Amino acid sequence: MSSSLKIDGLSVSYGPIPALRNVSIEVPEGGFVSVLGSNGAGKTTLVRTITGVLYLQKGKVTSGSITRDGQDMTKLKTRKIVTGGVAQVPEGRMLFPQLTVEENLRCGAASRRDLAGINDTLSEVFDLFPQLPPLQNQLAGLLSGGEQQMVAVGRALMAKPSLLVCDELSLGLAPLIVRDLFLLLDRINKEGVAVLAIEQNARIALQHSTYAYALEVGEIVLEGPSDELRENQEVQDLYMGGGGDSREAYAAIRREVNR
Amino acid sequence: MTSVTETATPASRQILAKRTPTWMRALPFLVAIASPVILDKISWNPFGGWKLLVGFLVLVGIGWFAWSNAEHDPDDPRLSLKLWHRADQRALAAVTCFVLMAIPFILSTDWEPPMDFPWNSWFRIVNYIILFALGAGAFNLLVGYTGQLSMAHAAFLMIGTMVGAQVGLIWEQSFWLCLPVAALAGAVLGVFFGIPALRLRGLYLMLATIGVHFIILLVWKEYIVHQFGFSGMRFTTPNLPSWLHWIPGINPEDGEFLINSQFRWFWVNLGITTVGLLFIVNVVRSREGRAFAAVRDRDISATLLGINVPRSKLVSFALSSALVSVSGCMLSYYNRARSEDSFHLELVLDYGIIIVVGGFMGIQGAIFGSIFFFALPMYFEWMREELPIISDIDFFSRYAGEIDLAIRGILVVVVLVWRPDGLAGLWQAMKKRALLRMQAPRRGVVQ
Numbered sequence: 001m002s003s004s005l006k007i008d009g010l011s012v013s014y015g016p017i018p019a020l021r022n023v024s025i026e027v028p029e030g031g032f033v034s035v036l037g038s039n040g041a042g043k044t045t046l047v048r049t050i051t052g053v054l055y056l057q058k059g060k061v062t063s064g065s066i067t068r069d070g071q072d073m074t075k076l077k078t079r080k081i082v083t084g085g086v087a088q089v090p091e092g093r094m095l096f097p098q099l100t101v102e103e104n105l106r107c108g109a110a111s112r113r114d115l116a117g118i119n120d121t122l123s124e125v126f127d128l129f130p131q132l133p134p135l136q137n138q139l140a141g142l143l144s145g146g147e148q149q150m151v152a153v154g155r156a157l158m159a160k161p162s163l164l165v166c167d168e169l170s171l172g173l174a175p176l177i178v179r180d181l182f183l184l185l186d187r188i189n190k191e192g193v194a195v196l197a198i199e200q201n202a203r204i205a206l207q208h209s210t211y212a213y214a215l216e217v218g219e220i221v222l223e224g225p226s227d228e229l230r231e232n233q234e235v236q237d238l239y240m241g242g243g244g245d246s247r248e249a250y251a252a253i254r255r256e257v258n259r
Numbered sequence: 260m261t262s263v264t265e266t267a268t269p270a271s272r273q274i275l276a277k278r279t280p281t282w283m284r285a286l287p288f289l290v291a292i293a294s295p296v297i298l299d300k301i302s303w304n305p306f307g308g309w310k311l312l313v314g315f316l317v318l319v320g321i322g323w324f325a326w327s328n329a330e331h332d333p334d335d336p337r338l339s340l341k342l343w344h345r346a347d348q349r350a351l352a353a354v355t356c357f358v359l360m361a362i363p364f365i366l367s368t369d370w371e372p373p374m375d376f377p378w379n380s381w382f383r384i385v386n387y388i389i390l391f392a393l394g395a396g397a398f399n400l401l402v403g404y405t406g407q408l409s410m411a412h413a414a415f416l417m418i419g420t421m422v423g424a425q426v427g428l429i430w431e432q433s434f435w436l437c438l439p440v441a442a443l444a445g446a447v448l449g450v451f452f453g454i455p456a457l458r459l460r461g462l463y464l465m466l467a468t469i470g471v472h473f474i475i476l477l478v479w480k481e482y483i484v485h486q487f488g489f490s491g492m493r494f495t496t497p498n499l500p501s502w503l504h505w506i507p508g509i510n511p512e513d514g515e516f517l518i519n520s521q522f523r524w525f526w527v528n529l530g531i532t533t534v535g536l537l538f539i540v541n542v543v544r545s546r547e548g549r550a551f552a553a554v555r556d557r558d559i560s561a562t563l564l565g566i567n568v569p570r571s572k573l574v575s576f577a578l579s580s581a582l583v584s585v586s587g588c589m590l591s592y593y594n595r596a597r598s599e600d601s602f603h604l605e606l607v608l609d610y611g612i613i614i615v616v617g618g619f620m621g622i623q624g625a626i627f628g629s630i631f632f633f634a635l636p637m638y639f640e641w642m643r644e645e646l647p648i649i650s651d652i653d654f655f656s657r658y659a660g661e662i663d664l665a666i667r668g669i670l671v672v673v674v675l676v677w678r679p680d681g682l683a684g685l686w687q688a689m690k691k692r693a694l695l696r697m698q699a700p701r702r703g704v705v706q
């Protein structure tokens with residue numbers, strides 16, 4: 001299968017501080033890939049590099065390449081990358097708080113010029129998130145965290161991407177909302193959009209993705225099909241609190257308390 | 260997940276129902292405003308009063324009719340791109356047009372108004388309000404909408420004036436040519452002097468643009484001294500182009516139609532300001548304008564979405580400076596005389612007060628702010644001169660300027676504490692409440 005995104009031997013540093021070392025990741029066309037990593041592993045750095053905003057943080061690609069359709073993306077401007085079909089849901093949502101939900105969504109289509117097409121995509125996004133139409137004229141800064149994340153995903157979709165990069169979608173959200181969001185990602189993925197979910201929440205990411213990578217201190221330490229990683233003892237120890245199933249962990253705690 | 264608004268709307272209506280009605284809450288303010296009028300020896304002209312009353316009732320009738328036919332379809336995502344998509348918005352636009360067209364006729368005729376109001380000096384104020392609304396709207400596009408704090412506003416007024424003087428006085432071209440040239444010069448120089456904004460923001464940008472002000476001030480002084488000497492510029496009276504003489508109501512004398520009275524200036528100012536403000540409204544609602552707001556709110560996020568942030572900033576500088584420059588050119592022709600010290604840096608503060616008090620929301624803020632800024636001192640002056648008790652107190656007339664400034668300052672604070680989104684926010688809230696109340700009973704019948 002051809003790949004939607006191919007990262008090859010990527011190394012990135014902020015000044016003298018290396019943040020990524022020799023990272024290789026591949027997202028197949030229409031695939032759902034996740035990258036797991038704890039705090040400071042370099043997840044956001046990876047996203048910044050893909051979307052070409054590393055320079056804003058004074059970061060530099062020291063070696064390696066990111067290719068898409070055979071074209072190197074590390075030298076491209078962000079707007080070229082966005083027009084090329086890569087949209088990002090940034091960490092912490094980063095909505096425009098003083099704009100309404102609709103204006104936020106329309107901002108997502110900033111790279112497009114066809115008003116009719118934009119209106120159609122807007123209707124599609126509103127269909128995908130039925131919670132949003134009633135909030136259309138609400139200021140985005142006043143929404144709840146889950147609603148804001150939906151707007152953030154919808155805003156990314158407004159660019160009609162073929163690859164959606166999500167940075168810590170689950171950050172600060174209730175488990176039920178996170179589950180809903182990932183179900184939506186599944187739906188978006190079914191419609192042919194490749195998804196790269198960068199997550200600290202390994203459990204949910206492994207449930208929904210088909211292939212996964214584990215990033216630790218800037219390096220890929222583990223990779224494989226998500227089902228296999230889910231069974232992997234190391235992954236369970238590292239990212240799932242070692243207890244395997246949460247129900248089991250909960251039961252263990254109850255036993256402790258009752259004793 | 261549950262939808263927020265579906266449960267929230269009825270609840271908020273209940274709260275509304277329990278509240279004191281708006282007119283009752285507004286009563287103290289109305290009484291306060293009207294008290295001088297009541298206190299005054301009212302010279303009520305029955306005929307004038309009658310006409311005023313009928314005119315008022317007609318207006319209310321039009322507004323009520325259009326409003327009661329208002330349809331709202333909040334679910335259509337496309338409607339919000341249209342300028343006046345709701346009936347109440349259309350009605351408001353129509354009423355506004357009507358009022359605007361009535362103003363000059365009321366102010367200019369020798370019709371005896373119902374009260375001893377200084378109507379004629381009000382005409383000058385109305386013209387200033389219109390001219391300043393254009394400048395303030397343009398200022399707001401840059402400062403309020405794009406978030407680029409610029410102090411070079413007076414500088415662009417100077418640039419507009421210099422273009423007006425060069426093209427109109429020295430090259431002896433028509434006033435109507437000065438305006439597009441001023442816009443062009445403003446846009447080009449706006450891009451040039453906007454370059455610091457690519458690197459600086461907030462207070463640092465403010466300091467850099469103060470520098471821009473003084474650079475242009477230097478050019479301005481040199482220009483005036485070399486071209487006009489120490490007496491300064493004397494602008495000529497614009498002449499309406501002959502191909503516009505067919506317009507009804509225009510009767511040229513000796514083949515000329517000079518814009519030489521407040522009445523005639525009113526229409527020129529109103530026309531150009533309306534075009535300028537509608538332009539701003541449409542920019543703000545376009546892709547370009549949303550990019551401005553995105554840059555203001557979070558420029559990193561804007562970059563991520565593929566918005567060209569440096570370009571957006573420069574386009575905003577260009578559009579804003581072009582319109583400010585046009586308003587500067589018009590202000591100078593309207594004022595007739597300009598000298599070395601006609602444009603102070605403090606002028607930026609005046610425009611700042613206008614948009615802060617008016618509110619950063621769209622152009623309404625600029626309009627409400629200008630009215631506040633000009634009408635209030637006028638009103639104070641009238642109170643000082645005409646009111647029986649106040650006019651006897653020597654203190655008030657001796658420190659007139661200072662008292663005006665102090666009261667204006669206090670009112671600015673009051674408005675901002677009371678409504679941080681300014682007079683425009685107050686207006687919006689009142690409108691929303693009125694709409695809700697009008698809809699509530701009809702919805703109730705349906706449910």
Ligand SMILES: Nc1ncnc2c1ncn2[C@@H]1O[C@H](COP(=O)(O)OP(=O)(O)O)[C@@H](O)[C@H]1O
Nearest residue numbers: 014019037038039040041042043044045046057
């Ligand atoms: N702007 C920056 N300047 C210098 N170092 C940075 C910067 N951003 C991140 N880093 C460093 O890079 C490493 C990876 O950070 P990050 O990509 O934000 O991790 P994650 O998103 O996985 O939590 C961290 O050690 C962090 O300190």
Ligand SMILES: [Mg+2]
Nearest residue numbers: 043044091168
């Ligand atoms: Mg991160």
